[in-house]
Amino acid sequence: MKKLFTTTLLIVSFICSGTAQSITYFPERNAVWQEKVPTELNVNTTLLADAVAFANSNEYSESRDLRIAILKGFSREPFHEILGPTKERGGPAGMILKNGYIVAKWGDIKRVDMTFSVTKSFLSTVAGLAYDNGLIANTDDKVANYIWDGTFEGEHNSKITWTHLLQQTSDWSGELWGGKDWADRPPRQGGIDEWKYRELKEPGTFMEYNDVRVNVLAYSLTHVWRQPLPQVLKERIMDPIGASTTWRWFGYDNAWTVIDGLKMKSVTGGGHSGGGIFISAEDMARFGVLFLNNGKWKDQQLISETWIEKAITPSAPNVNYGYMWWLNKKGSRHWEGLSENIYYAAGFGGNFIVIDKEKNLVVVTRWLEPSKIGEFMTKVEKSLN
Numbered sequence: 014m015k016k017l018f019t020t021t022l023l024i025v026s027f028i029c030s031g032t033a034q035s036i037t038y039f040p041e042r043n044a045v046w047q048e049k050v051p052t053e054l055n056v057n058t059t060l061l062a063d064a065v066a067f068a069n070s071n072e073y074s075e076s077r078d079l080r081i082a083i084l085k086g087f088s089r090e091p092f093h094e095i096l097g098p099t100k101e102r103g104g105p106a107g108m109i110l111k112n113g114y115i116v117a118k119w120g121d122i123k124r125v126d127m128t129f130s131v132t133k134s135f136l137s138t139v140a141g142l143a144y145d146n147g148l149i150a151n152t153d154d155k156v157a158n159y160i161w162d163g164t165f166e167g168e169h170n171s172k173i174t175w176t177h178l179l180q181q182t183s184d185w186s187g188e189l190w191g192g193k194d195w196a197d198r199p200p201r202q203g204g205i206d207e208w209k210y211r212e213l214k215e216p217g218t219f220m221e222y223n224d225v226r227v228n229v230l231a232y233s234l235t236h237v238w239r240q241p242l243p244q245v246l247k248e249r250i251m252d253p254i255g256a257s258t259t260w261r262w263f264g265y266d267n268a269w270t271v272i273d274g275l276k277m278k279s280v281t282g283g284g285h286s287g288g289g290i291f292i293s294a295e296d297m298a299r300f301g302v303l304f305l306n307n308g309k310w311k312d313q314q315l316i317s318e319t320w321i322e323k324a325i326t327p328s329a330p331n332v333n334y335g336y337m338w339w340l341n342k343k344g345s346r347h348w349e350g351l352s353e354n355i356y357y358a359a360g361f362g363g364n365f366i367v368i369d370k371e372k373n374l375v376v377v378t379r380w381l382e383p384s385k386i387g388e389f390m391t392k393v394e395k396s397l398n
Contacts, residue, residue, distance in 0.1 A: 038113035039302065039311050042255035046295065048115040056116065060396035061109070065119050067389055072105045073363045073380040079127055079284075086361065087285065091196045091205055096265035097281060097288030102126045102362070106379040108298045109393060111372070113305075116397075122294040125259050126379060129360030131297070132262070132289040133227060136282045137179060137337035139234055139242050141320035142249055148237050152176045152323065160233045164189075169213050177216045178230040179336040180328040184214040185226045190268045190279075192225040192286070220331040227282035227337075228268075235270060241277050254299045254310050260292040282337075284361065294377045301366045301375035325356045348387040351394055359383075372397055 040046045075082040079099045087093045106120025143149045149159070152175040157165035165171055170185055177183035186194055195208045198221070214221075231242060238245050243262040251260065264280040265288055271277070281288035303309075308316035324336035332344040341348050341355040348355070357367040363381035367390060368374075376393060378386070 040113075040255060040299070043257070044255075046115050046298075048118075056111075057396045060392065061117055064109075064389060064392035064396060065107075065117050067385070067392055068107055068378060068381050069105050069119055071382045071385045071389070073382050075362070077102050077104075079362075082362065083284065083287070087198075090199060092193070093196070094286065096191065096267070096286040097284075098263045098291075099284070099287045100125075100127055100291060102380060105381060106294050107381070108294055108375075108377045110298055110302065110375040111397065113302055120294075120379065122298075122377075123257075123259075125261075125291050125293050126364075127284045127362075128290050128292050128297070128364045129284040129362060130282070130289075131358040131360035131364050131366060132284070133282045133337040134358035134366070135246060135262075135290055135300070136227070136231055136234070136242070136280075137324055138250060138316055139238075139245055140175065140179060140230070140336070141316050141324060142245060143234060143237055144320055144323075145317045149175055152179065156233055160236055162236075164229065164233070169216075172216050174216070176336075178226065178233070179324075180217075180220065180330075180334060181222055181226065181337075182217050182220050182328060182330055183226055184216060184219065184221065185229055186213055187229075189225055189228055189232065190265045192228065194223060194225045197223045197225045197285070218330060220328060220334060224281070224283050224285040228279070231264075231282050232268075232270065232279045235277060235279050236272060239272050242280050250300070250303070250315055251296070253313060253315055254303050256296045256299050257293065260290060260296050262290045263288040294379055297364075297366050297377045298375060301368055301377060305368050305370060305373065305375050348390055351387075351390060355390075359386075369394070 038047060078101050080095055103121055103124045103126055106122055108115060108122055109117040144152060154174060156173050156175055157171045165173055173183040173185055199208045235242055262280050264278045268279045269276055270279050283289045303315060304321060307318045308314060308321050325338055325340060326335050327340055327342055328334050332342040333340050333346040338356045339346060339359050341351060342353050352369060352371050354371055355367060355369045357365055359365050363378060363383045365378045365386055367376040381389060
């Protein structure tokens with residue numbers, strides 16, 4: 014059993030019931046992340062070890078060759094193909110942090126892997142930085158007032174706001190980088206003709222998870238920032254939180270645009286057809302700690318509390334979704350028995366960054382069978398009660 018996992022427990026300062034504690038420890042760049050010995054902790058070692066063993070024994074069931082997993086997972090989509098980089102994945106890995114310290118870890122937490130739609134929460138953060146810096150005046154502004162190249166022309170697309178794109182309620186209609194909006198995750202019923210000529214939903218009234226439209230958001234933000242989004246993320250978030258130099262953010266091979274005479278790659282919001290953020294569990298955990306601490310790293314406010322509040326506010330069509338963060342509200346994706354204030358980034362194949370402010374907890378999982386995340390989180394939280 015000891016070979017399956019490593020568990021460490023930490024000192025917890027005075028805990029007020031239902032109130033998140035302040036973060037007192039932030040790991041330095043390239044430093045060994047601090048862990049505490051079991052005797053210093055008021056945590057149930059046996060229950061925590063059981064949660065880690067559960068994660069190790071419930072590996073994502075599809076191929077470790079992610080080209081195969083992607084093509085199989087989206088085989089229903091007409092014209093679906095690999096358009097960007099992929100990478101063979103590792104085995105189960107993860108970290109559990111409390112008050113910034115490592116409570117438990119398993120697998121190779123430094124290995125760089127694809128993270129799929131966890132990328133969307135990073136993309137949302139880049140939008141938040143644009144909002145904080147006044148590049149986007151109001152998320153209810155129409156995107157056509159910022160992007161005038163035809164992407165948001167027409168009676169329907171011209172109504173779309175930044176909020177609609179961030180909440181995936183835009184029903185944007187069109188084609189980008191060879192991807193057709195209607196061919197991305199089509200309905201279970203009907204066929205190509207029904208999908209192509211469907212009646213468009215009024216923006217803001219209906220949520221549909223759709224990577225083409227997410228990539229439209231990434232494209233629009235690239236033009237607002239007038240620089241590549243990975244550069245924005247690196248300079249304003251990842252470098253200040255001490256992330257490693259190993260993470261990368263890719264777009265499709267053909268996803269190029271020209272701004273101010275410079276050719277730039279427009280990145281993706283996931284790995285649906287390849288691309289997205291490739292990152293280690295440790296760097297994912299740093300990102301989680303930043304949000305656990307209300308956007309502040311040490312004494313530096315990197316992303317505003319105002320933006321975080323907006324990002325984790327439920328959308329009208331889906332109580333479980335905010336600005337590209339999933340919310341544990343009482344809806345179709347509620348983890349029964351756990352706080353409704355939990356929110357998380359989620360990606361294909363069981364990649365998660367979970368934030369529970371009430372327990373001062375950040376959890377990162379890699380390659381956990383996605384249907385098991387609720388059970389896993391229940392085991393984790395029971396160990397900390």
